[in-house]
Amino acid sequence: MSASLSDSRVGVWLIGARGSVATTVIAGCAAVTAGLHAPTGMVTETDLFADCGLPALSSLVFGGHDTVGCPLPKRAETLVAGGVLPHGLPSAIAAELEAADEEIRPGGPVPGDTRDQADLVDAFATDIRDFVRRRGLTRAVVVNVASTEPAAVGTDQPPSSLYAAAALRAGCPYVNFTPSTGLHHPALVALAESSGLPYAGRDGKTGQTLLRSVLGPMFAQRALAVRAWSGTNLLGGGDGAALADPAAAAAKSAGKERVLADTLGAAPEGETHIDDVPSLGDWKTAWDHIAFDGFLGTRMILQTTWQGCDSALAAPLVLDLARLATRAHEAGLTGPLSELGFYFKDPMGEGPSALGEQYAALAGLAGHLRGLAGEGR
Numbered sequence: 001m002s003a004s005l006s007d008s009r010v011g012v013w014l015i016g017a018r019g020s021v022a023t024t025v026i027a028g029c030a031a032v033t034a035g036l037h038a039p040t041g042m043v044t045e046t047d048l049f050a051d052c053g054l055p056a057l058s059s060l061v062f063g064g065h066d067t068v069g070c071p072l073p074k075r076a077e078t079l080v081a082g083g084v085l086p087h088g089l090p091s092a093i094a095a096e097l098e099a100a101d102e103e104i105r106p107g108g109p110v111p112g113d114t115r116d117q118a119d120l121v122d123a124f125a126t127d128i129r130d131f132v133r134r135r136g137l138t139r140a141v142v143v144n145v146a147s148t149e150p151a152a153v154g155t156d157q158p159p160s161s162l163y164a165a166a167a168l169r170a171g172c173p174y175v176n177f178t179p180s181t182g183l184h185h186p187a188l189v190a191l192a193e194s195s196g197l198p199y200a201g202r203d204g205k206t207g208q209t210l211l212r213s214v215l216g217p218m219f220a221q222r223a224l225a226v227r228a229w230s231g232t233n234l235l236g237g238g239d240g241a242a243l244a245d246p247a248a249a250a251a252k253s254a255g256k257e258r259v260l261a262d263t264l265g266a267a268p269e270g271e272t273h274i275d276d277v278p279s280l281g282d283w284k285t286a287w288d289h290i291a292f293d294g295f296l297g298t299r300m301i302l303q304t305t306w307q308g309c310d311s312a313l314a315a316p317l318v319l320d321l322a323r324l325a326t327r328a329h330e331a332g333l334t335g336p337l338s339e340l341g342f343y344f345k346d347p348m349g350e351g352p353s354a355l356g357e358q359y360a361a362l363a364g365l366a367g368h369l370r371g372l373a374g375e376g377r
């Protein structure tokens, strides 16, 4: 299924490379490649993407930046203890974890950092270029899976934007899996447009918002009047701790609410809250309460409860996006990859917000890539 146009090796440079999502991506790729687990949740492993020239999972080489030093094998064991990764997996794929660990470089800024913003972009871009050269890679994609930042204020670029600028500088496609600013900073918009690189984001759509992008269109298509849509998320882990900061949580909630405004035609009454509950670890409970009117004004309620393991939901999507962005780069596609809106809460570029229409757009991209692969491109 994973036929590549060439036997070349492709880099996946993860910002936040020692986090839960990144560790699950690296461990998951090794486990699927070794045939230890099925690629459940990977859309790029379905028939939709047959013969599209995507890089094989076995061709992906991982590296990245992080500001903490916890070795990946240790991080993977922590995820086993938390029930995220299966028992025995870290020892079965020890070589792959070690290899990725050796390719992780110190990120920034760290407390007391004396480097200015230009120095940091230089250092990050050099690390990425060195990775590509050292490992003999045909190309590499930079994927942001670092802790969520508060929305940027003023002209200073937040770390996510410095990494995004470094990706452009290194000539790499860029994917922002988080709600952080990344390429959305005013200083980078024109630079991204003129870079000739493909990019996508932002904020992976893995749980509550995935459900909203299905249910919102359902209410609209059945002409049912949604009066209020309220939601609460309980989660722990590093993401829960980062989102305990109200400014970071606001960045996340904005994406969750946007899909409702887009699919219902107007933002309904109600808010979305995110609570840090450390003892839940990576396991999230998302509850939605939807008040709507039926025929003759009859009042009704739909409630949904989503209980998911965040990193297990996110990792297959990150692998999909890494393969799609590198294939898009190889195929010469540039600018925002709006066909990847299927994967995001707050998609870049023009595109639909309903999941069904987003899947159709993704299928259109698959058809285009298949056509190019048929021509040997």
Ligand SMILES: NC(=O)c1ccc[n+]([C@@H]2O[C@H](COP(=O)([O-])OP(=O)(O)OC[C@H]3O[C@@H](n4cnc5c(N)ncnc54)[C@H](O)[C@@H]3O)[C@@H](O)[C@H]2O)c1
Pocket (backbone or CB within 6 Å): 015, 016, 017, 018, 019, 020, 021, 022, 065, 066, 067, 068, 107, 108, 109, 145, 146, 147, 148, 149, 159, 177, 178, 179, 203, 204, 205, 206, 237, 238, 239, 242, 309, 310, 311, 313, 314
């Ligand atoms: N279902 C999901 O899991 C899901 C869905 C959508 C988005 N996300 C986003 O993915 C991101 C990662 O989530 P996680 O659960 O892995 O979090 P995590 O806390 O486990 O990992 C984040 C990592 O980023 C690192 N980091 C922080 N600042 C950095 C910097 N300046 N440079 C380099 N690295 C830095 C941290 O040290 C940590 O290792 C979050 O922003 C989250 O909102 C996750």
